[in-house]
Amino acid sequence: MAQMNMIEAIRSALDIVMEKDPNVVIMGEDVGYFGGVFRCTDGLQRKYGEHRVIDAPIAEGGIIGATIGMGLNGLRPVAEIQFADYIYPGFDQVVSELARIRYRSAGEFFSPVTIRTPCGGGIRGGQTHSQSPEAIFTHISGIRVVMPSNPYDAKGLLISAIESDDPVVFFEPKRIYNGPFDGDPEKPAVSWASHPKGEVPRGYYTVPLGSADVVEEGSELTIITYGTLVHVAQAAAALVGVNAEIIDVRSLSPLDTTTLTESVKKTGRCLIAHEATRFSGFGAELVATVQEECFFHLEAPIERVAGWDTPYPHAFEWQYFPGQKRLAAGIRKVMEAQ
């Protein structure tokens, strides 16, 4: 076991998979010599060579398109998109190609590309370095969508993603790269060293795709969330003093419906939280799924707490971000409703 922050855990996952499988290659902007603007690939080019850790032209569509081609030729590519905000120029290659190749060729062809990309606020990056576009990708059948909330899961899920023959879009919440964040902007940052999931095995292990994690067991309320908000939810539940069952979705699509609905059937109340904008966010699907399965167990409407339906404004990160206060208000609302 070692102490790792999420960046180190991701780097370790990449290192281990590259060591194990010579077909794994990495491609992205600034990933090679420099090691990535968030340092996730630091040292990998030195170790595995320029032909396996490849600096790319600034063309997200090209990166995804070219890695698809590599995947068709037996490689197992990991594409890095520098910021999730910049994945859109590659959107067509994801939707029309990556997600569909296996289907349209009736299983003859497939390309096991994993797309890693940092998402969410946290670096005061303004509206073009803070987006969480995961919902959009969950609407596309044929790709898996993953977002870890801690170093342990990040490494285990990333290894699974790369080894999976399905294409995966792997969102990394950059706000918690260096430490868990409980949603209170006033408090100093903590580091992963103080968190049990900052303990990460040095070697190979996997966390399976498609399974949610019950982060905290509880009886009064289920909070379904993922990414940064897992930590905020824990803090908010403590703040309100409610015995909440907190579920980290982790794999957004395909979704582990069972873990979610079993919990809600037990607690009878549900809050759903994410950082992305609310309208047609992934929370909508979570609400829809839960109410379909658990309607007769629900004692209160399912509440959504999410980013506002605005871009992420530079000056108002903290007003935009669904922090402790907002989650706490949401929890109270769910608990009080009857």
Next chain:
Amino acid sequence: MAQMNMIEAIRSALDIVMEKDPNVVIMGEDVGYFGGVFRCTDGLQRKYGEHRVIDAPIAEGGIIGATIGMGLNGLRPVAEIQFADYIYPGFDQVVSELARIRYRSAGEFFSPVTIRTPCGGGIRGGQTHSQSPEAIFTHISGIRVVMPSNPYDAKGLLISAIESDDPVVFFEPKRIYNGPFDGDPEKPAVSWASHPKGEVPRGYYTVPLGSADVVEEGSELTIITYGTLVHVAQAAAALVGVNAEIIDVRSLSPLDTTTLTESVKKTGRCLIAHEATRFSGFGAELVATVQEECFFHLEAPIERVAGWDTPYPHAFEWQYFPGQKRLAAGIRKVMEAQ
């Protein structure tokens, strides 16, 4: 008044707006000399000239990017994307630019582009000529998303869209271009001539953006839907013999929540239907919104009937398409639940 099918109604809207406002220009693949692959711009280049009805290179991103620039220079562009399936190469320009220009420039700049695009199945077009990607666009704040279900609305909404200073993505369900379709593939096609909303004023009128339409009043169940499925819903309700209130959402974003929730509060039961794939489809947002507002009025879980979470397969249009049978089954399920 005149009898128009939806294509004629769209063409009439374009004609009227171009006549009225010399700044309106049209740009798209095959829209000019040829008049569009679905004939929506037929005759307009002859009438308004090659500099106002402009054939474009095959580059959806370029069409959207260039029309944004035209809009910034005082024109009021209407971009046609030949099939909604081909809008993805222009997705970045929609999300990162069109939707954000007004916001990031604090209202100084804006570009009032309307993007028209035919969506949905109906021409046996297989997986790349049948998609309904509207949900994805509803997650983007700053753009309006519209989908009419009949010629009258199509014309009135399109005029509103073009005259709106907000960017609009205007989806045209191609299956009902020529006539309403009740979801039974065995029956011969009908024409708009037999439908009251096929009566369309020749002149200028608008249907406001942001308002849903109660297509049929009813007391036992609310069916919320849009596009082609409005007609299927009517047929399915008749088939089951339920007194359903049928709501045509028309403007998906911003959404007319009031009309939806008032109806559900009244009926206590709700079915949501669309042609797009189910998972994270727009139905999810509709469910989430309705259950948030109407939870204590609901007597049964809100049911979603939608396309399966698969691409739209060429051979299985009718198995994929949520037709009368599937809606009827959904209605029965909602009515029987207690």
Next chain:
Amino acid sequence: MSTKSRLHIPHPSARPGDKPDFSYLNLAPAGSADKPSIDAKPRDIEHLSMNLVRVLDDEHRAQGEWNPNLDPEKLQVGLRWMLLTRVFDERLWQIQRQGKISFYMESKGEEAVSIAQGMALRAGDMCFPSYRNTGLYLYRGTKLVDMMNQCLSNTKDMCKGRQLPVLYHNKEANLFSLSGNLGTQYPHAVGWAMASAIKGEDHIAASWLGDGSTAEADFHHALTFAAVYQAPVILNIVNNQWAISTFQGFAGGERRPFAARGIGLGIPGIRVDGNDFLAVYSATLWAADRARRGGGPTVIEHVTYRGGAHSTSDDPSKYRPKDEWASFPLGDPIERLKKHLIAEGHWSDEQHIEVIEEYRVKVGAAWKEAQKFGTMTDGPFLDPAGMFDDIYAEIPEHLVKQRQQMLELES
């Protein structure tokens, strides 16, 4: 608004009712283009992108440095495959018109591109074709009946009913799956070729797209990545003058040949008479050798003409002269190779008619066979349960559930 617009709008040289006019094509005489060595610097061979590589002259003789000097037998093979492609296309078109398949796209007039290139490439080279490369699927061994099964979406359909007719694939034959989206296969070819280079293999990749599709982003991405990493790839632009109703000028073809699109990135371009089997073969071999020996990518523009409608949904008489193809100065690739072989004494009109007849029978037989596996109206039908397969490597729970629901509704 002022009325004096200064916007340039490209115009085709002729519209319906006008006399066809191909004077805009800058045609060089056969044999006039020089053939550089395969290690020539891109900078030194830029003229090849402006010139026109032609081998067959007006007397149907092979001329100049680009003459590949192919055995007559090999040429006969080429001619036969082109004929089979034409016959196949004609029959399938007819079948669509009879309402037996939902859609069709033919490659009439462009057969040389698929067959000559198919013959110039090696079996291990990977192809990323466009929907107008029917000949390539045939030449590389896709059975007639399998192609028809695909168009029928029947029980033997290689695509299991998921794709529009003509969107074939053939994994064994290194033919990628066709997409309905224009140009998306171009960066795949580059990535595939990069992987080949990474692995130190000498397979190359080739891709094809139309003049109109060069405007798409993927075209730019492919060229950029190919140039940066010197990927061993041939990037073919099949300039058949039209993109549905729009003339190639709308893709920026008015001022420079498409072959020149890569020269700003240092990618050599060869403009070739796309209806000249020998020229296409020769240019392809040159580019393939170059790529295989580490010389990087080549753009090849094939100057040809879309002899038919864009697809069965199209009516070209609405936007171009009916007789335009007949006036196309580069003619018909089949006629030209036929006349060459006849001129050289290796073919005859009788043989030609015989082969066509033979192929008609063969195609007819295949059609009979294909129908046994089901048509749009008559069974056997594909099991719709299959529509839930192959979305993921393994079917996930929610799709199992949806499949169940679907089957219950259908029963």
Next chain:
Amino acid sequence: MSTKSRLHIPHPSARPGDKPDFSYLNLAPAGSADKPSIDAKPRDIEHLSMNLVRVLDDEHRAQGEWNPNLDPEKLQVGLRWMLLTRVFDERLWQIQRQGKISFYMESKGEEAVSIAQGMALRAGDMCFPSYRNTGLYLYRGTKLVDMMNQCLSNTKDMCKGRQLPVLYHNKEANLFSLSGNLGTQYPHAVGWAMASAIKGEDHIAASWLGDGSTAEADFHHALTFAAVYQAPVILNIVNNQWAISTFQGFAGGERRPFAARGIGLGIPGIRVDGNDFLAVYSATLWAADRARRGGGPTVIEHVTYRGGAHSTSDDPSKYRPKDEWASFPLGDPIERLKKHLIAEGHWSDEQHIEVIEEYRVKVGAAWKEAQKFGTMTDGPFLDPAGMFDDIYAEIPEHLVKQRQQMLELES
């Protein structure tokens, strides 16, 4: 997997610790490039994209046909604006280092591009800049304090707190709103120019992006549309050799200058010494005149060097030699214009120092002023309620509700 990869990987000529080496730049002597008439055919002036337009020679004298023969007063104006830009950048960089603004990007070493081009364009011409065109915002009259207010996201911020520092706009001055997304402004410029042509106006548009950004799809779309419709637009590529940590070879700059990127579409390209104020001015005027008279688009590549870090988040010592800029053969645009003016007897070292001092004071005063309107830590603060405005022309119901919720939570 075989170990012998044949993939080409571009390499910068020097990495940290190496001796800087710019021998890869193909530099022509000042005055050697010919200046064609503005109605020259693209085909006849292709060499301009390979050559290098330079006016200032090593003795700081203006040479050759491209000498714009500007009045010394005008050159002094240019020098002053470049100095102001540099002083402004230095101060704001410092301010960021002190933690008073969240982020900053400077344009050190590239000031000639913004100022010379700003001066060569007309006020009615519309600019679609990149984040490294700070000088353009200044030259066109954006007040120092307004720029600072933007960087502070304070109560007078033109962007109402919504944008990252340096993502300015200035509607009155025809300066478009900067985007964080690379290259997206390029097709806007083309569309704007098309609209100008449609309306029969003679305003032109200009846009700027970096060498790295040429790989993006929008670059291709812009060039294609500009070529097809002959839009009156200047498409500037500011080749500062680096894109964050990647050398321009990763954008395909190893084999051909970026100026050549449009020649395959028939767009003339001019490669210009981007640190030579006179050359930049002159090339811009030529392209602007050409566009204004209906000659269509021009690509201008400015060969320059990113004198500073990519941004305040970057540390270039990790990937390039520390002293690379000092060895850049085209020097520093400010030094070069200064020496030219001194050589011509229209400037002095004393004046230079004086102006710098004057600007430091001016910038310092503006900074004092700006802080009054709020900083990251000290009020007054922008009302967060404003974050819900300007998403739509009118605020819709759901945002009114969310605003309400936010205000309740904040109170």
